[in-house]
Amino acid sequence: MKPTGNQNNDTKNRLLKSACEVFAKKGFRIATIADICKGAGTNIAAVNYHFRNKKTLYVEAWRQAFNRTIESHRPDGGVPADAPAERRLYGRIISILQRFSEMDSYVFEVMRKEMANPTGLLTEAMRKSIEPLQEELHSIVRELLGRKATEQQVLLCQRSIKAQCFDPMNWEQHRRRLEKAGIRFGLAAVKFPIETIAEHITRFSLAGIREIRRQIENGTDKADRLAGRKSRAMKVSK
Amino acid sequence: MKPTGNQNNDTKNRLLKSACEVFAKKGFRIATIADICKGAGTNIAAVNYHFRNKKTLYVEAWRQAFNRTIESHRPDGGVPADAPAERRLYGRIISILQRFSEMDSYVFEVMRKEMANPTGLLTEAMRKSIEPLQEELHSIVRELLGRKATEQQVLLCQRSIKAQCFDPMNWEQHRRRLEKAGIRFGLAAVKFPIETIAEHITRFSLAGIREIRRQIENGTDKADRLAGRKSRAMKVSK
Amino acid sequence: MKPTGNQNNDTKNRLLKSACEVFAKKGFRIATIADICKGAGTNIAAVNYHFRNKKTLYVEAWRQAFNRTIESHRPDGGVPADAPAERRLYGRIISILQRFSEMDSYVFEVMRKEMANPTGLLTEAMRKSIEPLQEELHSIVRELLGRKATEQQVLLCQRSIKAQCFDPMNWEQHRRRLEKAGIRFGLAAVKFPIETIAEHITRFSLAGIREIRRQIENGTDKADRLAGRKSRAMKVSK
Amino acid sequence: MKPTGNQNNDTKNRLLKSACEVFAKKGFRIATIADICKGAGTNIAAVNYHFRNKKTLYVEAWRQAFNRTIESHRPDGGVPADAPAERRLYGRIISILQRFSEMDSYVFEVMRKEMANPTGLLTEAMRKSIEPLQEELHSIVRELLGRKATEQQVLLCQRSIKAQCFDPMNWEQHRRRLEKAGIRFGLAAVKFPIETIAEHITRFSLAGIREIRRQIENGTDKADRLAGRKSRAMKVSK
DNA sequence: AATGAATGAGCCTTCATTCAT
DNA sequence: GATGAATGAAGGCTCATTCAT
Numbered sequence: 001m002k003p004t005g006n007q008n009n010d011t012k013n014r015l016l017k018s019a020c021e022v023f024a025k026k027g028f029r030i031a032t033i034a035d036i037c038k039g040a041g042t043n044i045a046a047v048n049y050h051f052r053n054k055k056t057l058y059v060e061a062w063r064q065a066f067n068r069t070i071e072s073h074r075p076d077g078g079v080p081a082d083a084p085a086e087r088r089l090y091g092r093i094i095s096i097l098q099r100f101s102e103m104d105s106y107v108f109e110v111m112r113k114e115m116a117n118p119t120g121l122l123t124e125a126m127r128k129s130i131e132p133l134q135e136e137l138h139s140i141v142r143e144l145l146g147r148k149a150t151e152q153q154v155l156l157c158q159r160s161i162k163a164q165c166f167d168p169m170n171w172e173q174h175r176r177r178l179e180k181a182g183i184r185f186g187l188a189a190v191k192f193p194i195e196t197i198a199e200h201i202t203r204f205s206l207a208g209i210r211e212i213r214r215q216i217e218n219g220t221d222k223a224d225r226l227a228g229r230k231s232r233a234m235k236v237s238k
Numbered sequence: 239m240k241p242t243g244n245q246n247n248d249t250k251n252r253l254l255k256s257a258c259e260v261f262a263k264k265g266f267r268i269a270t271i272a273d274i275c276k277g278a279g280t281n282i283a284a285v286n287y288h289f290r291n292k293k294t295l296y297v298e299a300w301r302q303a304f305n306r307t308i309e310s311h312r313p314d315g316g317v318p319a320d321a322p323a324e325r326r327l328y329g330r331i332i333s334i335l336q337r338f339s340e341m342d343s344y345v346f347e348v349m350r351k352e353m354a355n356p357t358g359l360l361t362e363a364m365r366k367s368i369e370p371l372q373e374e375l376h377s378i379v380r381e382l383l384g385r386k387a388t389e390q391q392v393l394l395c396q397r398s399i400k401a402q403c404f405d406p407m408n409w410e411q412h413r414r415r416l417e418k419a420g421i422r423f424g425l426a427a428v429k430f431p432i433e434t435i436a437e438h439i440t441r442f443s444l445a446g447i448r449e450i451r452r453q454i455e456n457g458t459d460k461a462d463r464l465a466g467r468k469s470r471a472m473k474v475s476k
Numbered sequence: 477m478k479p480t481g482n483q484n485n486d487t488k489n490r491l492l493k494s495a496c497e498v499f500a501k502k503g504f505r506i507a508t509i510a511d512i513c514k515g516a517g518t519n520i521a522a523v524n525y526h527f528r529n530k531k532t533l534y535v536e537a538w539r540q541a542f543n544r545t546i547e548s549h550r551p552d553g554g555v556p557a558d559a560p561a562e563r564r565l566y567g568r569i570i571s572i573l574q575r576f577s578e579m580d581s582y583v584f585e586v587m588r589k590e591m592a593n594p595t596g597l598l599t600e601a602m603r604k605s606i607e608p609l610q611e612e613l614h615s616i617v618r619e620l621l622g623r624k625a626t627e628q629q630v631l632l633c634q635r636s637i638k639a640q641c642f643d644p645m646n647w648e649q650h651r652r653r654l655e656k657a658g659i660r661f662g663l664a665a666v667k668f669p670i671e672t673i674a675e676h677i678t679r680f681s682l683a684g685i686r687e688i689r690r691q692i693e694n695g696t697d698k699a700d701r702l703a704g705r706k707s708r709a710m711k712v713s714k
Numbered sequence: 715m716k717p718t719g720n721q722n723n724d725t726k727n728r729l730l731k732s733a734c735e736v737f738a739k740k741g742f743r744i745a746t747i748a749d750i751c752k753g754a755g756t757n758i759a760a761v762n763y764h765f766r767n768k769k770t771l772y773v774e775a776w777r778q779a780f781n782r783t784i785e786s787h788r789p790d791g792g793v794p795a796d797a798p799a800e801r802r803l804y805g806r807i808i809s810i811l812q813r814f815s816e817m818d819s820y821v822f823e824v825m826r827k828e829m830a831n832p833t834g835l836l837t838e839a840m841r842k843s844i845e846p847l848q849e850e851l852h853s854i855v856r857e858l859l860g861r862k863a864t865e866q867q868v869l870l871c872q873r874s875i876k877a878q879c880f881d882p883m884n885w886e887q888h889r890r891r892l893e894k895a896g897i898r899f900g901l902a903a904v905k906f907p908i909e910t911i912a913e914h915i916t917r918f919s920l921a922g923i924r925e926i927r928r929q930i931e932n933g934t935d936k937a938d939r940l941a942g943r944k945s946r947a948m949k950v951s952k
Numbered sequence: 953a954a955t956g957a958a959t960g961a962g963c964c965t966t967c968a969t970t971c972a973t
Numbered sequence: 974g975a976t977g978a979a980t981g982a983a984g985g986c987t988c989a990t991t992c993a994t
Binding site: 026027029030112113115116117118120123127152156157159160162163164166167170173174177178181192196197200201203204205206207208209210211212215 | 264265267268350351353354355356358361390394395397398400401402404405408411412415416419430434435438439441442443444445446447448449450453
Binding site for chain 4: 502503505506588589591592593594596599628632633635636638639640642643646649650653654657668672673676677679680681682683684685686687688691
């Protein structure tokens with residue numbers, strides 16, 4: 001009933017929304033303004049009017065979606081800062097997974113596309129948004145590994161955890177596509193609830209970290225156990 | 239200058255090689271035939287002549303590159319089939335990492351691009367090539383977890399391992415880009431040798447698997463430990 | 477901030493001023509309404525509101541600027557009508573040059589652009605404004621050449637004078653551009669004061685006119701002297 | 715009958731020709747590729763194929779047209795280098811006029827447009843092509859004025875001559891347009907044969923130059939005669 | 953009186969494909 | 974066997990104008 005006043009933000013917001021969807025689905029280069037505008041029910045020139053050009057729309061859409069996602073889920077997963085490190089780790093993990101799983105969170109899909117086909121337009125924005133999360137995770141891992149752990153050991157463990165968290169992001173969409181195509185195989189075929197995954201990752205990783213810590217404190221270098229008396233390349237016979 | 243005789247195959251091979259590079263760098267849609275032909279030193283029409291169209295070239299190039307990669311590294315990482323499961327796991331892991339790290343192996347980069355922006359053209363080829371690897375990994379994990387483990391538990395552990403293996407693939411390129419741009423932060427800044435990574439992943443994952451197995455055999459369900467008597471959101475203190 | 481009352485005329489005048497500048501700089505077609513409105517600090521729609529469309533704004537802006545210029549410099553250059561023809565010629569010449577050199581007189585720049593890329597919109601206005609100047613110059617030259625001169629001879633001399641007067645207009649802007657680009661060569665590099673130029677043109681042209689008059693009165697046709705007994709192409713030596 | 719071999723250069727040349735016409739008529743910005751291609755009977759994409767883009771086509775078309783013009787008329791107008799300076803001056807003048815008047819010489823029309831709405835694309839090319847002509851003219855004027863003349867005096871005379879030569883270029887097209895519109899007034903209405911104009915300019919200018927020389931040698935400064943006892947600005951009464 | 957919003961038309965450019973040797 | 978030439982289709986962007994307050 002207030003066609004104009006609302007039309008204003010409406011069109012712009014519809015464009016942002018449609019842009020999120022299309023950019024998430026196709027990535028910057030392949031997405032077309034026409035697609036986005038069709039989704040928003042506007043003229044192609046509207047993008048130019050509201051955002052100057054495709055690039056700006058891309059950045060704006062991502063930023064807005066990112067902020068929405070950030071606000072909807074606390075990065076600590078609801079675990080208080082004075083909880084034991086084990087529980088805080090779980091909080092981090094489930095927080096990441098929750099964000100990924102949001103239906104309207106195209107943020108991570110765009111990030112994946114951006115990493116695969118970088119435009120450079122989100123580099124800074126992504127850096128700023130990811131860095132604090134990584135730092136917090138780093139300090140948790142450091143706490144769990146103890147003072148004696150080298151920085152390299154902390155980083156490797158951090159990576160292992162992060163890899164497991166990001167993994168669903170990488171495969172979920174692929175899984176859906178295969179499913180749609182009627183193809184099912186191995187891992188790609190199964191979908192677990194978020195909590196199940198989060199608990200698995202936490203448990204699995206905590207065990208890994210404790211193992212590393214044990215070695216550190218026992219002085220047993222990892223080379224002893226796996227590659228042992230063999231050459232580095234492990235081309236060894238039994 | 240003009241080898242005349244087998245110019246035929248030469249041109250075709252140069253096209254395949256150039257196609258690998260360009261497709262790996264840009265993905266199917268963004269790569270242009272002109273780019274590829276420039277890299278191969280041929281006329282644009284050559285693609286249509288030798289491969290009918292861009293799509294066929296894409297599939298052929300990937301298939302060829304995949305086969306080359308397959309041949310150069312055994313999927314067991316040199317570990318004999320009768321070695322203990324722990325060692326075979328290491329073999330699998332380092333085998334994957336080695337393949338990723340090959341300079342001329344554009345296979346995985348194309349896979350990443352394909353997963354980010356699916357053309358559907360490689361779906362079948364990728365499935366066929368990945369499935370056996372996954373099955374082998376699956377049986378190793380199954381062996382390590384023991385008979386009592388549910389299929390879900392096996393799959394979750396398998397995922398954890400796979401995620402850690404694929405992680406370098408996902409970040410290495412990103413890391414290089416950031417480095418080039420002079421940006422360094424956290425994980426993205428560090429590069430470890432393959433063996434170090436492989437050993438870490440193996441050790442970390444074996445600990446995780448043992449932990450899961452212990453619980454299975456002790457009958458302690460994971461829910462007990464992490465989310466335990468608390469609400470799902472884990473807002474409770476112990 | 478908002479003068480409220482005569483905002484009306486204010487906005488309109490700011491638009492006219494900005495239009496002058498932008499049209500002078502870019503010409504009708506290349507100048508954009510957006511440019512003009514930015515310069516005037518108004519909304520794009522203001523042009524349509526106040527002037528109906530771009531074309532009308534163009535004509536109005538030029539007409540207004542032309543009138544301003546006309547008023548600021550008398551066409552006789554301050555030389556009384558009963559002065560000798562030589563002095564009146566000087567007056568005309570310096571009057572033209574003065575008008576060209578006015579910083580805020582975009583009139584001639586627009587005329588140049590209009591002559592280069594005619595829109596046809598100013599044809600009539602330009603004709604009306606230039607005609608009287610030409611007629612006056614014509615009568616001066618006629619007076620200097622004497623009764624015996626043919627109309628053709630008068631016109632040729634008039635052209636020679638006018639060409640020299642308009643020359644600075646044609647080159648001054650070009651000169652500035654080259655200077656900005658660091659290029660200097662020949663004529664384009666030098667800038668003389670207006671009076672110097674006016675005096676030169678007057679002296680130079682008076683000599684030319686006297687020469688023509690002498691021939692007329694001596695009955696020596698110009699063909700005698702230059703192309704003389706030679707072929708039209710003048711391939712002959714004397 | 716040789717559709718291909720000829721088609722090759724044919725299309726390219728047709729594009730160049732059409733580009734000359736359209737660019738001359740409208741200038742770079744306003745001319746459209748579509749226009750040019752319609753004139754050449756080709757597809758729009760042909761421009762991209764043969765010339766990469768509009769800019770390159772612009773430069774190529776002008777350069778080619780310029781060279782054609784240069785070749786068709788010697789810059790000395792057929793007057794031998796050892797002829798007296800007066801005759802060489804005539805040669806220069808008629809050479810310029812001839813070039814202007816060539817029907818297929820769009821060169822100067824493009825130059826005018828370029829000077830009115832500079833793209834900067836021809837700056838260097840124009841400089842290179844004009845410079846030698848100016849230098850030759852300069853040396854002729856210097857010779858006619860004698861050793862005692864200052865550089866400023868030479869430049870002013872050179873300008874006067876050049877202005878008269880370029881004048882037809884500036885007005886001829888305008889005249890045609892007016893004529894077409896049925897408007898006739900003053901100078902713009904008349905068209906003289908080239909030789910008549912050239913002879914007039916030569917005679918007129920030679921008289922001017924001689925006058926300047928006379929003053930130089932008599933030591934009578936120009937201020938004596940025109941501005942005389944009056945202020946520099948010549949605001950004087952009778 | 954004035955303006956934010958919206959749009960249709962047009963332009964330059966890119967690109968995969970086809971054609972004619 | 975191989976290629977230079979040509980093209981239709983589509984994309985991003987610009988801009989004068991119109992609309993609805």
